[in-house]
Amino acid sequence: MNKFFVPITVIAAAMFAYAPFMILNAPYEATMGLVQKIFYFHAACGMAMFLAAFVSGIGSAMFLFTKKPSADRMAVAGAELTVIIGLIVLVTGPLWARKAWGVWWQWDARLTSTLVMWMIFNAYLLLRRYGGPGSEKLAAAVALFGMANVPFVYWSVNVWRTLHPKTSVIPSLQPGMRGPFWFCVVAFLLVTTAILMLRTELEKRRQQLDELYLMAEES
Amino acid sequence: MKRIQALIIALLLVAGPAFAAQEQPKRPVQQDEFVPVSGPTNPQETIPAQTLVGIAYGFIWVLLFGYVWSVRTRLGRVEREMESVSRRIAPGK
Numbered sequence: 111m112n113k114f115f116v117p118i119t120v121i122a123a124a125m126f127a128y129a130p131f132m133i134l135n136a137p138y139e140a141t142m143g144l145v146q147k148i149f150y151f152h153a154a155c156g157m158a159m160f161l162a163a164f165v166s167g168i169g170s171a172m173f174l175f176t177k178k179p180s181a182d183r184m185a186v187a188g189a190e191l192t193v194i195i196g197l198i199v200l201v202t203g204p205l206w207a208r209k210a211w212g213v214w215w216q217w218d219a220r221l222t223s224t225l226v227m228w229m230i231f232n233a234y235l236l237l238r239r240y241g242g243p244g245s246e247k248l249a250a251a252v253a254l255f256g257m258a259n260v261p262f263v264y265w266s267v268n269v270w271r272t273l274h275p276k277t278s279v280i281p282s283l284q285p286g287m288r289g290p291f292w293f294c295v296v297a298f299l300l301v302t303t304a305i306l307m308l309r310t311e312l313e314k315r316r317q318q319l320d321e322l323y324l325m326a327e328e329s
Numbered sequence: 330m331k332r333i334q335a336l337i338i339a340l341l342l343v344a345g346p347a348f349a350a351q352e353q354p355k356r357p358v359q360q361d362e363f364v365p366v367s368g369p370t371n372p373q374e375t376i377p378a379q380t381l382v383g384i385a386y387g388f389i390w391v392l393l394f395g396y397v398w399s400v401r402t403r404l405g406r407v408e409r410e411m412e413s414v415s416r417r418i419a420p421g422k
Contacts, residue, residue: 140364141360144382151389275360286365
């Protein structure tokens, strides 16, 4: 296991446990009231999802060019985490939207592009699971498409007319909201990093197990 | 058959603009910044915001802990299998 795993996990767990208290003390938003507090974890999860998608995409690109198993392990871990954190984003978003907009879902650019990106990484995992031997390269190309989607998801609210708040809400956050928000972002990025390390370790052990089985067959 | 097709096309041509002319429900406006206030804003809310916030945060905690637990379990299973295969190989060496 990576030597940074334990310190990162300890810091991430402490921050993750303290985050709700900071959110509780943050001021209410004038238009949306209490439900806006979902934002602190929802937006932080969105950033963590982008991080996981980048890890998967970069790992896939490295795997396609260098054929290193370590790059493939990184890609698998990133893709699985993109799906998990993406699910959080796609569930917490509608819970917030139902109160703020009066509807659970809108087929606007941000929501739809996020769903498409999430489905691309689901396709990656399905391909790895059921694609058979040699599916790693095809899956890597799928992950690259998934990563290419990230800038579209991010900029969609500024380019197209959507109900989703613009990216400008984050730099314009008032001091009472800014502190808890960035605290949650750091907490989620650390949690994501720690889980990525753990998941990569699982993939490493699986590859070692496959090698052991090959040795057992030869002997 | 052609008459029916012509009738359907005519209906669509008439109905399309008629639906478009209907007054659209008022959509909330897109926000470009959040404005803080000191307390809850609307005491007569139809869906309690507490429930939605509780579900959102509960879901996040359960899913993340569940996922970490699942990875730990899978890791433990693979490690046990590695030990068992290693034991099988060792006598043959």
